[in-house]
Amino acid sequence: MMEAIAFYLFSVITIGMFAIVVFSKNALYAMSALAGGMIAISGFFFMLDADFLGAVQIIVYTGAVMALYAFGMMFFDTTKDVKENIKEGKIVNALWISAVVILIVIVSIPFISDHIMLDASTSHYTVIGANNPQAVGIFLFTKYLVQFELAAVMLLVAMIAGIILVSKKMDISLTTTVEEKIEKEEFQIKDTK
Known part of the structure; x- marks a missing residue:
């Protein structure tokens, strides 16, 4: 119950x-x-x-x-x-x-x-022994070694893809921020004249 x-x-x-x-x-x-x-x-x-x-x-x-x-x-x-x-x-x-x-x-x-x-x-x-971390490790690195390594490679690829995507977005955002600052400075210079 x-x-x-x-x-x-x-x-x-x-x-x-x-x-x-x-x-x-x-x-x-x-x-x-x-x-x-x-x-x-x-x-x-x-x-x-x-x-x-x-x-x-x-x-x-x-x-x-x-x-x-x-x-x-x-x-x-x-x-x-x-x-x-x-x-x-x-x-x-x-x-x-x-x-x-x-x-x-x-x-x-x-x-x-x-x-x-x-x-x-x-x-x-x-x-029996499935809750033992040592037994789980032995099981992963013997019977499921290929699947374990495949999962590790997939996680590595996902991490690299995430870094590439974020770096592209950061380049775009930094560029627009600099352009906006330049436009604001030009606008302020025109107002003072």
Whole structure:
């Protein structure tokens, strides 16, 4: 019963956080919600007794989102007040309705689940040593070595592409900033004459 409640609680939190990511117009709110959603996902791993994967989820993905958050604070002008106008509260109402529906489902599970119960020995599969970081490392570098290296190369390519895209945008923004300054100085010189 407690596992079901925890599962639905983490589900509501995760879906709510990612809904904020999708519907928020403020980049900083979206990145904060993305970090919260990644932390909520780690709760699923801890529920499945995969402590190593839960810790990796928090460290790697939430750390990556925090790095994204830092870059977002550097690149976006956060001094401007961004006012979010939620039209007629549709998003808030949708979140409340979905939370109430999930709560009703959670409360009704004990009454419905008497007929749906599975044998505990067949419903949960465990791999001996899968939670041990050393066993995970040996498994990754023996059976899944090619896939692991392919993922590393893909991440490297994505990082290089991101650097190239950002450098092009920075060149354009620096150029326009210098041109705007020159135009303002020329306009001020004309006004003084």
